[in-house]
Amino acid sequence: MPDDTLSRQLVVFSLGEEEYALPITEVHEIIRYTEPRSVASADPSVRGVISLRGKILPVYDLATRLGVDHEGAPDEAKIVIVETADAMAGVIVDDVEEVLTIEPGQLDEAPIAGGPCIDGIAKIDDRLVVLLDPEAIVAAVAGPQAGDPGAEELRPAA
Secondary structure (H helix, E strand, C coil): CCCCCCCEEEEEEEECCEEEEEEHHHEEEEEECCCCECCCCCCCCEEEEEEECCEEEEEEEHHHHHCCCCCCCCCCCEEEEEECCCCEEEEEECEEEEEEEECHHHEEECCHHHCCCEEEEEEECCEEEEEECHHHHHHHHHCCCCCCCCHHHHCCCC
């Protein structure tokens, strides 16, 4: 979790009954849910790809990735386009709730059992909002890149 001394703005969204958030600085945009085009993937959380203004982006089922019980995309589902320094991907969420500002004192470290995608827990009044790590989410979608350990396994046989 970054050691920020300044307030942070978060995009808060829901998955089932739980609330999650991403830093607004790494949310490229939010679009209405459209069924992604299926692609073959060993990762069950990859739902497919979409074309966003001519750019092909992977779309990720965030509930599956986080291990959250979920019944599928409701009518008001959205795709949050997450952009990091290295990649861009969409994540499916039930609904986008709000954008809010939190102070450093409202943010706690993630519990050890939280998993690699969880960056911290924001305490907002009587709510606990799970802050997600955009780098870990996009990396989970992108998989190994050329030069990464294990990337050779993805190359077609000669």
